[in-house]
Amino acid sequence: MKDFARSDSPEVQRQLDRLAALSLPQGRFGLDTIRALSARLGSPQNSLPPIFHVAGTNGKGSTCAYLRAMLEAQGLTVHAATKPHLVRYNERIRIAGKLITDSHLASLLEEVLDTSKDLGPSFFEVTTAAMFLAFARESADACVIETGLGGRFDATNILRHPAAIGIATLGIDHESFLLRPEEGTPPDPLARIAFEKGGIIKPGSPVCTLSYPEQAEFQIERAAAMTGSPLHMRGRDWDCTSVGVIEYSDRHGSLSLPLPTFLPGLHQIENAALAVAMLRHQDRVSVSAEAMARGIEQTRWPARLQLLAEGPLTRYATGRMVWLDGGHNPDAGRAIAEHFRDQRLHLIIGMLANKDPRAVVAPLNDSIARLQVVSVPGQDSHPPEAFGPAATAAATIEEALANLPPDGLPVLIAGSLYLAGEVLKANDEIPD
Structure with missing residues (x-):
């Protein structure tokens, strides 16, 4: 616990x-x-x-x-x-x-x-x-x-x-x-x-x-x-x-x-x-x-397709939009995919080991330009290979954002509400 x-x-x-x-x-x-x-x-x-x-x-x-x-x-x-x-x-x-x-x-x-x-x-x-x-x-x-x-x-x-x-x-x-x-x-x-x-x-x-x-x-x-x-x-x-x-x-x-x-x-x-x-x-x-x-x-409800503000974390994204969603099951994956339909994006995902790694990645598959996998701090997480051969590892969210090519595509960070909490904390967007 x-x-x-x-x-x-x-x-x-x-x-x-x-x-x-x-x-x-x-x-x-x-x-x-x-x-x-x-x-x-x-x-x-x-x-x-x-x-x-x-x-x-x-x-x-x-x-x-x-x-x-x-x-x-x-x-x-x-x-x-x-x-x-x-x-x-x-x-x-x-x-x-x-x-x-x-x-x-x-x-x-x-x-x-x-x-x-x-x-x-x-x-x-x-x-x-x-x-x-x-x-x-x-x-x-x-x-x-x-x-x-x-x-x-x-x-x-x-x-x-x-x-x-x-x-x-x-x-x-x-x-x-x-x-x-x-x-x-x-x-x-x-x-x-x-x-x-x-x-x-x-x-x-x-x-x-x-x-x-x-x-x-x-x-x-x-x-x-x-x-x-x-x-x-x-x-x-x-x-x-x-x-x-x-x-x-x-x-x-x-x-x-x-x-x-x-x-x-x-x-x-x-x-x-x-x-x-x-x-x-x-x-x-x-x-x-x-x-x-x-x-x-x-109405505001953090980490549900939330567009992050400028902050200590998003500055690593070099001016592009950074979205955050804590969705981690197939129903959430379909809702996320519907929002990004016909768009290309970079996905940074961290998911608990007891969740289906396909839940978010599969619905978004045609939209993903680059897929990076991070661990969820303090939790047992899926390794990159669980998300398919195109997935690569990043040690931190900051590293994953810094790794992105200069194409201006938006970024989605998803896969776990625990990860979402760490992202909000790192970007000084504490829910109040």
Whole structure:
């Protein structure tokens, strides 16, 4: 768990070191431990303002970012919990619009760790409980909460009666956890993923989704039917198109909304529209069309097709555009490739050894002018040969950028959110 131990604050680092010693006991799945821990803390998850709970393989973090921006554009105060962090753990918990402070974070983690010593909790159970405590102790108008892996057994899934539930893109990722053999689960991989994500659906809470292949849609429909939850799927109950603007429509009417300013790509239009659908199909919080539009224009979400600013790292690129994306699975690879369609670019990639090295490279294959491979600091990474005979090694991102020929082509750095965090830190673009 060394990748979680990131803080310049000694008091936070002491608690992160304690967290690093935790692991999920082999073979233990379920919500019993997080429920027991939460009960000891007074069940803070039951004292939160209206909750927007989002799951998905890709796009859930961006959807949460759009939701927060739209709610804040309405003048509301918003708690937000997203994951993973890129540079500092504090990025995971935003209280009433501001990142949690070091002293507050250290105090919360210490409290939860001390309370849970005999329960044997996991890293994620402790940090989720700390997030619930933080949100319950300070007032706000709404909460936006992203799931971690899956949904059914995610620690956030002890939430009750969300104002709205969103399910973003579905794809194959984290196979060892989400596709592990279990009696009574769907045999088809994508249907199983949908089954796991649909596990966050709660009785009576409206559910908004994108459109999926038939076997995946069936699992979402089944979960909604079993809980009596209103289901609103793209293509059936709401839809969106984009030609210069986002044209959104549902049973409430139509909206013309601006394209995202800082998050390029067709997939981001879908994520923005999913956030709009969630707000329009619930009745706990009122958000105007004008606030939705302002929110879309203002949303930022680092390391998702982010165009890096001039900084200590990008100066090695000699004036060319440098893009950063933490995508590392096939669905993310296809979204990246769609953005760079009909363009030539240089790809610098670093990918964890437990990820498919073809996920990003294969969709981009026809666009890649030069492919360089770097290691992901502190992680087991794929070597250059895993990416094919054209791949070459570079010791660092700086070296890879300096190696580029003087052709002016843009650069994409991709393959890992851990690598993305190192890039942002090196370029003095720390998320805030």
